[in-house]
Amino acid sequence: MLKQTTYLTHSYSQPDGYKLSAYEAAGGYSGVKKALSMSREAVIEEMKKAHIRGRGGAGFDAGTKWSFMPKQSAKPCYLVINADEGEPGTFKDRSIMEKNPHSLVEGCIIGCYGIGAHAAYIYVRDELHLSKARLEGAIAEAKAKGYLGKNPFGFDYPVEVYVHTGAGAYICGEETSLLNSLEGRRGEPRLKPPFPAQYGAFGCPTTVNNVETIAIAPTVFDMGGDEFSRLSALHGFNDGGARIFGVSGHVKKPGLYEAAVGLTLRELIYDLGGGVLGDRAIIGVIPGGSSCPVHKPDEIINHPDPRFAPYNGKSILDLPLGVDTFRMNGSMLGTCCAIVLSDAVDPVLALHNLMRFYRHESCGQCTPCREGCGWIERILDKIVAGEGSIEELDRVSEVASDITGNTICAFGDGAAQPALAFVRKYRSNFEDYILNGAKSQTRRLTP
Amino acid sequence: MAFALNAEQNQKLEQILSRYPNKMAACIPVLHLCQDANGAWVSEAVIEFVATKLDLPTAHVKGVVTFYTLFNQKPVGKHQVWVCRTLSCALRGSDQILAHCEKRLGCHVGETSKDGKVTLRTAECLASCGTAPMMQVDKTFHENLTLEQVDRILDSLSR
Numbered sequence: 001m002l003k004q005t006t007y008l009t010h011s012y013s014q015p016d017g018y019k020l021s022a023y024e025a026a027g028g029y030s031g032v033k034k035a036l037s038m039s040r041e042a043v044i045e046e047m048k049k050a051h052i053r054g055r056g057g058a059g060f061d062a063g064t065k066w067s068f069m070p071k072q073s074a075k076p077c078y079l080v081i082n083a084d085e086g087e088p089g090t091f092k093d094r095s096i097m098e099k100n101p102h103s104l105v106e107g108c109i110i111g112c113y114g115i116g117a118h119a120a121y122i123y124v125r126d127e128l129h130l131s132k133a134r135l136e137g138a139i140a141e142a143k144a145k146g147y148l149g150k151n152p153f154g155f156d157y158p159v160e161v162y163v164h165t166g167a168g169a170y171i172c173g174e175e176t177s178l179l180n181s182l183e184g185r186r187g188e189p190r191l192k193p194p195f196p197a198q199y200g201a202f203g204c205p206t207t208v209n210n211v212e213t214i215a216i217a218p219t220v221f222d223m224g225g226d227e228f229s230r231l232s233a234l235h236g237f238n239d240g241g242a243r244i245f246g247v248s249g250h251v252k253k254p255g256l257y258e259a260a261v262g263l264t265l266r267e268l269i270y271d272l273g274g275g276v277l278g279d280r281a282i283i284g285v286i287p288g289g290s291s292c293p294v295h296k297p298d299e300i301i302n303h304p305d306p307r308f309a310p311y312n313g314k315s316i317l318d319l320p321l322g323v324d325t326f327r328m329n330g331s332m333l334g335t336c337c338a339i340v341l342s343d344a345v346d347p348v349l350a351l352h353n354l355m356r357f358y359r360h361e362s363c364g365q366c367t368p369c370r371e372g373c374g375w376i377e378r379i380l381d382k383i384v385a386g387e388g389s390i391e392e393l394d395r396v397s398e399v400a401s402d403i404t405g406n407t408i409c410a411f412g413d414g415a416a417q418p419a420l421a422f423v424r425k426y427r428s429n430f431e432d433y434i435l436n437g438a439k440s441q442t443r444r445l446t447p
Numbered sequence: 448m449a450f451a452l453n454a455e456q457n458q459k460l461e462q463i464l465s466r467y468p469n470k471m472a473a474c475i476p477v478l479h480l481c482q483d484a485n486g487a488w489v490s491e492a493v494i495e496f497v498a499t500k501l502d503l504p505t506a507h508v509k510g511v512v513t514f515y516t517l518f519n520q521k522p523v524g525k526h527q528v529w530v531c532r533t534l535s536c537a538l539r540g541s542d543q544i545l546a547h548c549e550k551r552l553g554c555h556v557g558e559t560s561k562d563g564k565v566t567l568r569t570a571e572c573l574a575s576c577g578t579a580p581m582m583q584v585d586k587t588f589h590e591n592l593t594l595e596q597v598d599r600i601l602d603s604l605s606r
């Protein structure tokens with residue numbers, strides 16, 4: 001179902017859209033007033049009704065996450081925004097921070113109130129200098145107006161928002177690693193439990209939310225949670241509202257498109273993305289960031305749940321993009337930013353590229369991930385150089401399976417998924433490298 | 448050689464400290480501040496300075512510096528160039544961009560051009576996949592790159 005929306009992206013085409021004046025002219029800072037006039041419990045209930053599935057990739061319900069925070073706490077509570085966007089293929093949060101930073105600031109006030117916090121830290125990866133500047137600017141503008149500080153909008157609920165910078169580590173997008181990094185430590189993930197809602201930043205109850213999850217919160221209070229949720233074609237899957245979809249790789253119009261949840265990959269690629277470069281065929285689509293398994297267009301949906309009846313027998317490209325629709329079909333929605341591979345691509349080289357990334361970004365804390373990612377990359381080095389063997393190809397899957405579930409954080413699974421999926425789905429391409437010196441391969445990644 | 452911040456930078460440091468409930472949390476932002484003040488790299492003297500300022504063991508600060516890729520542990524060129532090479536950029540020709548940079552600068556990835564002006568690096572996904580290929584020059588993103596644009600950018604850096 002293609003239904004384009006502009007809740008977050010209305011400011012994107014205006015040169016001054018990031019400024020307070022533009023945001024308020026478009027009706028900004030009205031949702032927060034409604035939220036602050038409600039009780040804290042009612043704010044959480046409203047968020048639950050909106051069925052916002054976490055936009056950072058894990059897809060956890062945002063209102064439910066807020067409800068995990070203690071009702072009463074002797075220690076201060078914190079809201080931490082994960083703006084360490086770095087999942088290959090994902091570029092939506094940067095656009096919000098650069099072009100609509102006030103939506104995030106407004107969302108932070110609502111979030112702080114909902115979870116009982118008085119301070120929010122926005123953890124922005126260091127490379128995003130424009131994002132940081134725009135956020136600092138938005139915070140200063142909001143402070144000058146009294147929207148942040150001791151009495152936001154006349155309510156006796158002090159809120160401060162701070163920008164914190166990372167220093168170049170993909171792993172810091174993992175929430176507990178991000179908390180360690182925020183505390184001034186090496187960004188190594190923590191064991192869970194304790195979960196951040198009990199023991200998060202500085203040992204205090206903390207909620208970590210993605211940029212887009214928080215930036216859309218003002219819209220929820222503007223229009224009402226239930227109405228927001230019903231925008232989605234997947235309301236029945238408790239996957240509500242609208243979100244930003246991205247598409248990159250071999251499409252004619254790569255970019256970001258905001259639409260109601262329930263868009264299909266085919267709509268994203270052909271209707272919004274303008275089709276495949278050179279009108280070639282698609283050999284694979286990675287639905288939402290590189291940690292999701294790759295899909296071939298000839299994969300057919302076949303699920304016994306009656307809610308899938310309209311989609312059974314169709315290609316995965318025609319399945320609405322939702323957290324549960326994809327999870328229940330053995331995939332992962334991730335960040336909803338798809339990477340499209342046309343038939344000009346050699347899938348062996350695509351996996352080689354991704355596994356180099358994972359080897360480089362493994363934090364090194366857990367042995368299966370630290371060593372496993374290196375092994376997989378080295379085996380692929382050999383295969384690409386024409387020196388691999390079938391036995392080694394099998395070892396890629398073996399090593400990837402051994403990483404899965406055996407690490408502290410989800411990075412291990414995120415690294416193993418692409419390896420397992422690529423080798424299983426494009427096995428003949430890998431074998432061709434080993435047996436025939438890649439005679440039938442394009443040996444390139446560009447069209 | 449001892450390292451110190453000037454009055455303005457010290458004020459910035461105090462401002463950073465005011466944001467956090469403890470001093471340790473300021474470690475990464477203060478390291479950035481000091482790296483910028485020290486000609487874009489973190490020397491032993493900088494590590495000592497940060498450790499003293501934040502009441503942290505030197506080993507802690509060193510641990511942080513060595514964990515994160517954006518802290519340079521040795522001097523770099525006047526400008527730093529990062530070419531993104533992760534999948535979305537690779538599908539749009541980042542390999543050619545990188546090869547072109549190497550040729551133009553006369554150095555390999557990880558090295559600095561002979562005139563000391565540019566240090567060439569690769570980066571992993573910089574959240575510009577929809578505008579690939581891209582590169583970051585110091586604090587600026589250059590997106591939807593063509594080889595001609597790369598030439599113009601590199602020309603402006605070597606001036």
